[in-house]
Amino acid sequence: MTEEPKPEHYCILIADDLPSNLAYFDEALRTFGYRTITAQDGQEALERIAEQVPDLVLSDVNMPRMDGFQLSLRIKKDTRTSEIPVILVTAMDDRESLAKGLSSGVDDFLIKPVNLSELQARVRNLLLVRDYRRHMRRYTTELEEQVAARTADLKQAFDQLKLANDQLRHASLDTIRRLSTAAEYRDADTAAHIWRMSTYSSAIARQLGMGDEFTDAILYASPMHDVGKIGTPDNILLKPGAFDPEEKKIMQQHTLIGESILGDSDHPLLQMARTIAGGHHERWDGSGYPRGLAGEGIPISARVVAVADVYDALTTQRVYKPAWSSEKAFELIRESAGTHFDPRCVEAFLEIRDKILDLQQIHRRKPKDRNLILAKGK
Ligand SMILES: [Fe+2]
């Protein structure tokens, strides 16, 4: 707080029906340096207060028309004046007045005969307390305003960041989709394969009880499962017949090439894509490649994608085989639970059979529509 204001900055209202008392207090307070207003009873005091709000009220108890208690009550009830400290002047040993005064909101008492030094000290203390409270209230209000302003600034900054982040995310996903498509186009598969297997993967993950973050991530990460085929030579990748053991080995390298293409990114989506690229040909019984991982040693994202990827390969026509019916494909997946596939993933897949058939239908439409459907995260 700044230094204490001088007495002339304060105006004190004195209310007393006895002219000699009124003159006595008036003179004393003026001598101390205060400005004063006088009133002969509570009613008149209220009228004076309406004209000019004083900094403190010094009032007698017994007055005609309105006594000191009523006056105090009225002052404290009105929000424009409730902060004004009230001192009541009472007779010695008037315990009843003291109690009544307290319940009327009186701040302090002076006992008759009033000692002038005591009057000066009590007035000064009450004014100090009032100033301090006012200062704290103003300070709190200022603080609240500042907090509100900064919160609004932060919110605005956050919204902008979110917008920028959304745009960046959109751009990243678009890039991922285009790259995944490029890799698949080199294969006998069409781009439609990755759209279908990614939505199947996401649906299986949801059925397994994975949260939004995971189901969303697998939707966008699974299209990159065969990105390593970019590194597979054409004569092997496009070979219509069966592979000899050497060719098979080279073909299987696409999993490890995929891992190294996706690298050591700290982006969760690319981390998941790397896991899927490296693990989607592993088998539950340990007979898969490239590492021969088994059971829960195979990351869950790769176990989910394995089911989705194989189902789509079976139900799609390839140069070396016709498209299987969905019934036949579902049957094979069911039979392969516990050997090729994680039984839990197969169970989830079979539970959402109708959903899978719906997605299969949707993604038979022209590519433009498929883009829209994937963009919406369906
Ligand atoms: Fe693959």
Ligand SMILES: [Fe+2]
């Ligand atoms: Fe695939």
